[in-house]
Amino acid sequence: MSLSGAARPRVCLVLSGGGARGAAHVGVLKVLEDLHVPVDCIVGTSMGSIVGAAYASGATVQEMEEVLSRLSTRLLFKEQPPREERAVRLKRDDAKNLAPAEVGLGSSGLLLPKGLVSGVQLEAVLRQLSKVRGFRQFDQLPIPFRAVATDLVSGKAVVLKDGELAAAMRASMSVPGAIEPVRIADRLLVDGGLTDNLPVDVARAMGAEVVIAVNLGTPLLRADQLNSILGVTAQMVNILTEQNVQASLASLKPTDILVVPHLDDFSATDFDHLTDVVPSGEAATRAVADLLAPYALSPDAYARWNQKRQSAPPLEAFVPDEIRLNPLQWVDPQIARAEMQTREGQPVDQKVLDRDMQRLFGTGDFEHVSYSLLEEPGKRVLAVDAVEKSWGPNYLRGGLGLSSDFQGDAFFNLLVNYRMTWLNSLGAEWRIDGQLGRTSRVATELYQPLQRGPGFFLAPRALVQRRSVDVFKGDQRIAIFDGTDATVELAAGAQLTHYGETRLGLEYTRHRSTVDTGPPVLDTSRADVNSSAVTLRALVDQLDNLHFPRKGYGATVDIVAAQKSLGGDVNFTRLDLSGTYVHSFGDNTFQVSGKLGRRLGSDALPPSQMFQWGGLLQMSGLPTGALIGEDLRFARLVYYNRLKNWSLLDGIYAGGSLEIGRMSHSLLPGNDLGTIRSASLLLGVDTPLGPLYLGYGHASKGYDSFYVFLGRP
Numbered sequence: 001m002s003l004s005g006a007a008r009p010r011v012c013l014v015l016s017g018g019g020a021r022g023a024a025h026v027g028v029l030k031v032l033e034d035l036h037v038p039v040d041c042i043v044g045t046s047m048g049s050i051v052g053a054a055y056a057s058g059a060t061v062q063e064m065e066e067v068l069s070r071l072s073t074r075l076l077f078k079e080q081p082p083r084e085e086r087a088v089r090l091k092r093d094d095a096k097n098l099a100p101a102e103v104g105l106g107s108s109g110l111l112l113p114k115g116l117v118s119g120v121q122l123e124a125v126l127r128q129l130s131k132v133r134g135f136r137q138f139d140q141l142p143i144p145f146r147a148v149a150t151d152l153v154s155g156k157a158v159v160l161k162d163g164e165l166a167a168a169m170r171a172s173m174s175v176p177g178a179i180e181p182v183r184i185a186d187r188l189l190v191d192g193g194l195t196d197n198l199p200v201d202v203a204r205a206m207g208a209e210v211v212i213a214v215n216l217g218t219p220l221l222r223a224d225q226l227n228s229i230l231g232v233t234a235q236m237v238n239i240l241t242e243q244n245v246q247a248s249l250a251s252l253k254p255t256d257i258l259v260v261p262h263l264d265d266f267s268a269t270d271f272d273h274l275t276d277v278v279p280s281g282e283a284a285t286r287a288v289a290d291l292l293a294p295y296a297l298s299p300d301a302y303a304r305w306n307q308k309r310q311s312a313p314p315l316e317a318f319v320p321d322e323i324r325l326n327p328l329q330w331v332d333p334q335i336a337r338a339e340m341q342t343r344e345g346q347p348v349d350q351k352v353l354d355r356d357m358q359r360l361f362g363t364g365d366f367e368h369v370s371y372s373l374l375e376e377p378g379k380r381v382l383a384v385d386a387v388e389k390s391w392g393p394n395y396l397r398g399g400l401g402l403s404s405d406f407q408g409d410a411f412f413n414l415l416v417n418y419r420m421t422w423l424n425s426l427g428a429e430w431r432i433d434g435q436l437g438r439t440s441r442v443a444t445e446l447y448q449p450l451q452r453g454p455g456f457f458l459a460p461r462a463l464v465q466r467r468s469v470d471v472f473k474g475d476q477r478i479a480i481f482d483g484t485d486a487t488v489e490l491a492a493g494a495q496l497t498h499y500g501e502t503r504l505g506l507e508y509t510r511h512r513s514t515v516d517t518g519p520p521v522l523d524t525s526r527a528d529v530n531s532s533a534v535t536l537r538a539l540v541d542q543l544d545n546l547h548f549p550r551k552g553y554g555a556t557v558d559i560v561a562a563q564k565s566l567g568g569d570v571n572f573t574r575l576d577l578s579g580t581y582v583h584s585f586g587d588n589t590f591q592v593s594g595k596l597g598r599r600l601g602s603d604a605l606p607p608s609q610m611f612q613w614g615g616l617l618q619m620s621g622l623p624t625g626a627l628i629g630e631d632l633r634f635a636r637l638v639y640y641n642r643l644k645n646w647s648l649l650d651g652i653y654a655g656g657s658l659e660i661g662r663m664s665h666s667l668l669p670g671n672d673l674g675t676i677r678s679a680s681l682l683l684g685v686d687t688p689l690g691p692l693y694l695g696y697g698h699a700s701k702g703y704d705s706f707y708v709f710l711g712r713p
Contacts, residue, residue, distance in 0.1 A: 008295065009209035009210045009255075009295075010040045010041070010207050010208055010209045010210070011037075011038070011039050011040050011208070011209070011210045011211075011212060011295050012039060012040060012041040012042065012043065012203035012206060012207075012208030012210070012211055012212070013028075013032075013039040013041070013042045013043070013052065013212045013214070014042075014043050014044075014048075014198060014199060014200055014202075014203050014211055014212065014213045014214065015028075015042070015043070015044040015045070015047075015048030015049070015051055015052045015214050016045055016046075016048050016193075016197050016198040016213075016214060016215050016216050016245070017045040017046025017047055017048055017049075017172075017173065017191065017192065017193035017197045017216070017241070018046065018047055018048070018216030018217070018218070018263075018268055019046070019047055019175075019267075019268030019269060019271075020047070020266065020267065020268055020269060020270045020271045020273075020274060020277065021047070021216045021217075021261075021263045021266050021267075021268050021277060022046065022047025022048055022050065022051060022216060022277075023047075023051075023068055023274040023275070023277035023278055023281075024214075024216060024261040024263060024277050024278065024280045024281030024284070025044075025047070025048055025051040025052070025214060025216075025281055026051055026061060026064050026065060026068065026278050026281060027261070027277075027278040027279055027280060027281025027282035027283075027284075027285065028214050028259055028261075028281040028282070028284070028285045029051070029055055029061050029064075029281075030061045030278070030281075030282055031281075031282050031285035031286055031289075032212075032285065032292070033061060033306070035289060035292055035293070035296055036296045036297050036298070036299060036301075036302035037292050037295050037296050037297075038295075038297060038302060038305045038306070038309075039143065039212065040143070040144070040207075040208075041143060041144040041145070041146075041203065041206045041207070041208060042055065042056045042143055042144070042145050042146075043145070043146045043147075043148065043199045043202045043203045043206065044145075044146075044147055044148070044172065044199075045147070045148040045172055045191075045192040045193055045196060045197050045198070045199055046172055046173040046175075046191050046192055046193045046197070047173055048214070048216075049147040049148065049168070049169050049172035049173065049192070050126060050129065050169045050172075050173060051064065052145060052147075053129070053130060053145055053147060053165055053168065053169050054129040054130060054131075055143070056138075056141045056142060056143040056144070056145035057130050057131040057132045057141050057142065057145075057165060058131035058132075058141075058142050058309060058310045058311070059129055059130075059131055060310065063129075064129065065275065065278065067125070067128055067129055068274040068275050068278070069274075069275050071125065071271055071274055072271055072272045073269070073270070073271040073272050074272075074645070075121065075125070076117075076121060076122050076125065076271055077117045077121075077122075077178075077271075081355070081358035081359050081361065081362035082358075082544060083543065083544050083545060083546075084498065084541070084542040084543070084544060084552055085355075085358075085359055085362065085498050086362045086498065087362070087363055087364070087498065088495055088498065088500060088501045088539065088541065089429070089447060090362075090364055091541050091546075092539075093417070094546040094547075095546060095712060096399065096415065096417070096433070097399045097400065097401040097413070097415060097690050097711035097712060098397045098398070098399035098415060098417055099397060099398055099399050099400075099688065099689055099690065100688075101397070101688070102395045102396065102397045103391060103395070103396050103397075104389065104390075104391025104392055104394060104395060104396070105394050105395070105396045105418065106391075106394065110396070111390070111391035112391060113180075113367065113389070113390075113391055114180050114181060114367065114390065117178065117179055117180065118179075118180045118361060118366075118367055118368040118369070119170050119174060119179045119180055119182070119368065120357055120358060120361045120368065120369055120370070121358070122170055122179065123166055123167070123170050123357075123370055124354040124357065124358070126166040126169045126170055127166045127350065127354065129166075129169075130165045130166050130169070132165055133164070133165070133166075133318070133373055134164070134318070134372070134373040134374070134375065135162070135163060135164060135372065135373075135374060135375070136162060136163070136164075136165060137161070137162045138160070138161050138162055138165070138168075139161070141165075142308065142309045142310070142311065143309060144206060146159050146160065146161055146199070146202050146206065147159075147160040147168040147169060147171070147172040147192070148160070148172060148192035148195075148196045148199045148202060149168075149171040149172045149174075149182075149189040149190065149191070149192045150189065150190050150191060150192055150193075150194045150195045151187050151188070151189060152176075152181050152188040152189065152190050153187070153188055155194075155195070156195060157192060157195035157196040157199075158187060158189060158192075159199075159202055159205075160172070160184070163184060163185075164372045164373075167182060167184060167370060167372070168184075170182055171184055171189040171190075172189075172191065172192045173191055173192075174189065174190045174191055175190070175191045176190045176191065176194070176236075180367060180368050182368075183385075183387070193218075193240075193241040194240050194241060194244075195244060196244055196248070197218065197241040197244055197245050197248070198213060198215055198244075198245050198248035198249065199248070200213055200248045200251050200252060200256075201248070201251065209255075210255055210256060210257070210295065211252065211253075211256040211257070212256070212257045212259065212292070213248070213249075213252060213256060213257070213258050213259065214259045214260075214261070214281070214284075215245065215249065215258065215259070215260050216261060216263060217245075217260065217263065218238040218241045218242045218245060238268070257288055257291045257292060258288075259281075259284050259285050259288055260284055261277075261280040261281045261283070261284040262280055262283070262284065263277065263280055266280070317347040317348070318347065318348045318373050318380060318382075319345065319346065319347050319348070319380060320342075320344055320345075320348065320373075320380050320381060320382035321344060321345070321379035321380050321381065322344060322379060322380075322381045322382070323337065323340070323342065323343075323344050323381075323382045323384065324381050324382070324383050324384065325337065325384045325386055326383070326384070326385050326386060326387075328386065328388060329388055330388065330392075330393050330421075330422040331365050331366075331386070331388060331422060331427075332422075332425050332426070332427065332452060334452045334453070335426075335427055335452050335453055336360060336363075336365075336384075336386060338452065338453035338454070339356065339359045339360050339363060340356040340359070340360065340384075341355070341356055342356050342382065344382075348373070348382065353371065353382075357369045357370065357371065357384075360384075360386055364395075364421075365388060365389065365392065365393070365421065365422075366386050366387055366388055366389060367387050367388070367389040367390060367391075368385075368386075368387045369384070369385070369386045369387070370384075370385045371383060371384045371385060372385070392421065393420070393421045393422045394418070394419065394420045394421070395418070395419045395421070396416070396417070396418050396419075397416070397417045397419075398414075398415060398416050398417075399414075399415035399416075399417070399689070399690065399711075400412070400413070400414055400415065400689055400690070400710060400711070401413040401415070401437070401690075401709075401710060401711035402708075402709065402710040402711065403624065403707070403708065403709045403710070403711075404707070404708045405623060405624065405705055405706065405707055406706040406707075406708070407705075407706075409623070409624075411437065411438035412437045412438065413435050413436070413437035413438055413439060413711075414435065414436045414437055415433070415434070415435050416433070416434045416435075417431065417432070417433050417434075418431065418432045418433075419431045419432075426448070426449045426450070426451070426452060427449050427452075428446065428447065428448045428449065429446070429447040430444070430445070430446050430447075431444065431445055431447070432444045435465075438467065438468060439465060439466070439467035439468075440465065440466050440467070441463060441464065441465030441466070441467075442463075442464050442465075443461065443462070443463040443464075443465075444461065444462050444463075445459055445460070445461035445462075446458075446459065446460050446461075447459050454495040454496075454497050454498075455494065455495060456492065456493070456494050457492070457493050457494070457495065458490070458491070458492055458493075459490075459491045459492075459493060459503065459505075460488075460489070460490045460491070461487075461488070461489050461491070462487065462488045462489075463485065463486070463487040463488075464484075464485070464486050464487075465484070465485050466482060466483070466484045466485075467482075467483055468480055468481070468482055468483075468516060469481045469482075469483055469513075469612070469625070469628075470623070470625055470626075471518070471628065471667065471668060472614075472623060472625075472626040472627070472628075472668075472671070473668060473670075473671055474626075474671070474673070474703075475622060475623055475626060475703050475705075477518075477623070478518050478519070478668075479515065479516075479517060479518025479519055479520075480515075480516040480517040480518060481513050481514065481515060481516060482513070482514050482515075482516045483511060483512070483513045483608060484511070484512045484513075485509055485510070485511050485608065486509070486510045487507060487508070487509040487510075488507070488508050489505045489506065489507040489508070489535065490505055490506055491503040491504065491505030491506075491535065491537075492504055492505070496540070499540055499541070499542060500538065500539045500540035500541055501538070501539055502536075502537070502538045502539075503535070503536070503537045503538070504534075504535070504536055505534070505535040505536075505537070506532075506533075506534060506535070506566075507531075507532070507533050507534075507535045507560070508530075508531070508532050508533075508567070508568070509529075509530070509531050509533075509608075510529075510530050511528065511529045511530075511531070511606070511608040512528050513528065513607065513608065529568075529569055529570055529606040529608060530568050530569045531562040531568040531569065531570055531572075531606070531609075532562060532563065532566035532567040532568035533560045533561055533562035533563070533566065533568070534560075534561045534563075534566075535558075535559065535560050535561075536557070536558075536559040537556075537557070537558050537559075538555075538556065538557040538558075539554075539555075539556050540553070540554060540555045540556075541554045542554060543580070543582065545650065546712075547650070547684075547686070547690070547691040547712065548589075548640070548642075548650050548651075548653055548684060548686065548691065549580075549582040549589070549591065550582065550584045550589055551582055551583060551584055552581075552582055553579070553580065553581045553582070554579065554580050555577075555578065555579035555580070556576070556577070556578050556579075557575075557576070557577050558574075558575075558576040558577075559573070559574070559575055559576075560572075560573070560574045560609065561573045561574075570603070570606055571603045572599060572601075572603045572604065572605050572606065572609065573599065573600040573601050573603070574597075574598075574599060574600070574605055574609050575596070575597065575598055575599075575600050576595075576596075576597045576611070577595070577596045577597070578593070578594065578595040578596070579593065579594055580592065580593040580594075581593075587641055587642040587643075587645075588639070588641050589639065589640050589641070589642070589653075589655075590637070590638070590639055591636075591637070591638040591639075591640075592635075592636070592637055592638075593635070593636045593638070594634065594635045594636070595632060595633075595634045595635075596632070596633055596634075597611040597613075597631070597632035598630065598631045598632065598633075599630045599631070599665075604630065605630045607628070607667055610628050610629055610630055610667055611627075611628070611629060611630070611631075611632040611663070612625045612627065612628050613625070613626075613627045613628075613632055613634065613661070613663060614626035614627045615697075615705075615707065616680060616682065616693065616695045616697055616705075616707040616709065617636065617638065617657055617659070617680060617682075617695075618634070618659075619634070619659060619661050619676055619678050619697075619699060620657060620659060620678045620679065620680035620695065620696075620697025620698070620699065620705070620707075621678045621679075621680075621697035621698045621699030621703040621704055621705055622676075622678070622697070622699055622703050622705065623705060624707070627663040627666070627671075627673070628663075628666060628667040628668070629663040629664055629665050629666040629667060629672075630664070630665035630666075631662075631663065631664035631665050632661070632662075632663050632664075633661060633662050634659070634660070634661035634662075635659070635660055635661065636657055636658070636659045636660075637657065637658045637659075638655060638656070638657045639655045639656060639657070640653040640654060640655025640656075640682070640684065641653065641654055641655060650686035651686060652683070652684070652685045652686075653682075653683070653684040653685075654682070654683050654684075655681075655682060655684075656679060656680055656681045656682060657678075657679060657680045657682070658678075658679050659677070659678045659679065659680070660675065660676070660677050660678075661675070661676055661678075662674060662675045662676065673701065676699050676700055676701065677699070677700045678697060678698065678699035678700065678703075679697070679698055680695050680696060680697040680698075681695065681696050682694065682695035682696075683695070687710075689710060690710060690711050690712075691709075691710075691711065691712065692708075692709070692710050693707065693708065693709040694707070694708050695707045695708075695709075
C-alpha cells in the first residue's frame with residue numbers, strides 16, 4: 001500500500017515473538033492509530049506474526065481485542081473436539097481410568113509425538129483473525145506482510161511471503177515440543193524466534209527506510225514459573241532466541257524507533273489474561289510518541305489510509321467442486337471424508353469446516369489436520385491436509401486407579417492398553433487390555449466394521465479376570481471371596497453415528513468362586529457357574545466430560561439372558577439400566593442420575609451376576625461394595641461448583657449429593673437394609689492421571705465413611 005506524501009520514508013513495523021506477552025503488540029497498534037501513524041509493511045515472528053498478519057489483512061484493533069478476550073490456554077492447547085462428537089469406541093475408554101497420553105509402539109520400539117498439541121484448535125482461532133483466505137501473495141494484502149519461521153531440518157530462518165495466511169501464522173509460532181511443526185512446501189517449520197525473533201533484516205529487504213521495532217524481550221522465567229511443559233519449553237526458546245535478538249538490536253539505525261513494553265509481570269505462557277497485557281504496549285508506544293510524530297498523517301489522510309487498509313474484499317462464498325484429501329498410508333480416505341459435514345457443491349461454512357477438522361482430529365488417527373482453498377483451472381478445491389500420526393498406527397496407554405476409605409482398606413489397579421488400528425481398509429481394530437491389582441484381568445477385542453463409516457460391525461471378545469469380592473453384613477466385612485471369570489462373546493452391533501451404539505451377542509462365561517477370608521457364606525452350589533447367554537447392550541453418550549460433566553446426557557442398557565438350552569448350567573435374565581442428565585448455570589452444575597438393576601423372571605441370579613453397590617456417590621456413607629443383591633433401585637442428585645478453572649486441566653470442583661436407594665434380595669440373608677437415604681460432600685480435582693476425589697458420606701441408619709479415589713469411584 002502506498003502512503004501519501006512523496007517525501008515520506010517507507011516505514012515498516014517489526015513485531016517480535018514472546019508467547020502470550022505478544023498481546024502487547026495490540027496496544028502498540030492502538031497507539032499508532034491514535035497518533036495517525038500508518039505503516040507500509042509488517043514483519044512478525046511467532047505471536048508477532050499473528051498480530052501483524054491480522055492487522056495487515058484488514059482486522060481492526062477492536063476485533064483483535066475481542067478475539068483476545070475469548071482466548072485461553074485451555075482453548076488453544078486442549079484441542080480434543082467436543083466429546084459428544086468423538087467416536088464411540090474412544091468414549092468407552094474414558095471409563096477405564098486410562099491416562100490421556102499415548103505413545104506409539106512399532107518395530108523400532110516406543111515412538112513419541114512431536115508436540116504437546118497439534119495446533120488444530122489454534123489454527124481455527126487464527127482463521128478468525130485473518131480477513132483473507134485461500135492461497136495469497138502476502139504483498140497483495142492491504143499491508144504487505146512477512147512471517148518468519150524456522151526450518152527444523154536446516155536450522156535456518158524461513159521468510160514466508162505467500163500461502164495460506166493462517167498456516168503461516170501457525171508455523172511462525174509452533175513452539176518446539178509444545179505445538180506440532182507445520183509442513184509447508186516440503187519444509188518442516190517451527191517457531192521463528194529460534195532464528196530471528198526480531199526480524200529487522202526482513203523489513204530492510206522489504207525496502208524499509210524506517211523500522212519501528214517492538215521488542216518484547218526474552219527474560220528467563222523464574223523457578224516458580226517453570227511449573228508446566230509450556231513453561232519449560234518457553235524457557236528453552238527464550239535461551240535460544242536472546243542471541244539473535246541482540247544481533248537485530250545492534251542493526252538498528254539512529255532513525256529507527258525501538259518500542260520496549262515493560263512486561264516483567266507477564267508470563268509468555270499465560271494465555272488466560274491476554275487483555276491485561278495490551279496496556280503495556282500502549283504505555284511503551286506513548287513513551288516514544290515524539291519519535292513517531294514525524295511519520296504521522298493528518299486526520300483526514302490517515303482515515304483514508306485506514307479505510308483502504310480495512311477494504312480487503314469480503315470473503316465470498318467458496319463452493320468447492322472437489323474435496324481432496326492428501327494421500328494416506330493406512331486411513332481409508334472415504335471413511336475420513338465421512339467425518340466431514342462440508343460437502344462438494346455447497347458453500348463452505350467456516351465454523352462447520354473448523355468443526356470438521358476437529359472431528360477428523362478426534363478420530364485419533366491424525367497428528368495434525370488442516371485445509372486450504374485452492375483455485376485450479378476450471379474448478380475450486382478444498383484440500384484437506386490430514387497428517388497421520390507418525391507414532392501410529394499402534395498405540396500404548398497406561399493408567400492407575402487408587403481408592404481408600406481411611407479405615408485400613410486401600411486398593412490399587414495398574415492398567416495398560418495396547419491398540420492396533422487400521423488392520424484393514426474398513427478400519428478394523430484389535431485391542432488388548434491388561435490390569436493388575438484389586439481386579440486383575442486380561443481382555444481382548446477385535447472391532448471389525450462391515451462398511452465404511454458408522455454402521456454395522458462385528459466385535460468378538462475374550463476376557464479372563466480374577467477379582468476380590470467383599471461380603472458385608474451392614475458395614476462389617478465378614479468374608480472375602482476370590483472370583484475368577486473366563487468369558488468369550490461374539491457380538492454384532494450398529495453405531496448410531498457419534499451418539500452411541502447397540503450390540504447383540506452370544507456370551508459364554510465360566511465363573512469360579514473360592515473363599516479367601518472368612519466363613520463360606522456362599523451356597524457352593526451357586527458359587528461355580530457356567531452360563532451361556534444372549535446379550536443386548538446399548539449405549540448413548542452425549543456427555544461433554546465423563547468425570548466432571550458440565551452438560552449432556554448418557555444412558556446404558558445391559559440385558560443378559562442365560563438359558564440352559566444354549567449349553568449353560570443356569571437360567572436367568574439380568575437387566576442393568578442407568579442414565580444421567582447434566583445441566584450447568586455458569587460454574588454451577590446439577591446432575592441427575594438413576595440406576596435400576598434387577599432380575600427378570602423367577603429364576604434367581606447366580607452370585608457372580610448380582611449387583612454390587614455402595615460407596616461414594618453410590619449410597620455414600622456405606623463401605624465401597626457393601627451391598628450385593630438381585631434388585632437395585634437408586635437415584636441421585638449431585639451439585640458441584642467449579643472453584644478454579646486451570647489452564648490445561650478441567651479445574652477443581654466442590655459439591656455434594658443427595659441419594660436414595662434400596663438393595664433387595666441380598667446375597668447374604670438378613671442383610672436387606674431397606675430404603676437408604678444418603679448424602680455426601682466431595683472435592684474433585686482433574687489431574688494428568690485422571691480425576692481425584694475426596695469425599696465424606698453419611699447414610700441413614702448411622703453409616704459414615706470417608707473416601708479417596710484416583711480414577712472414577
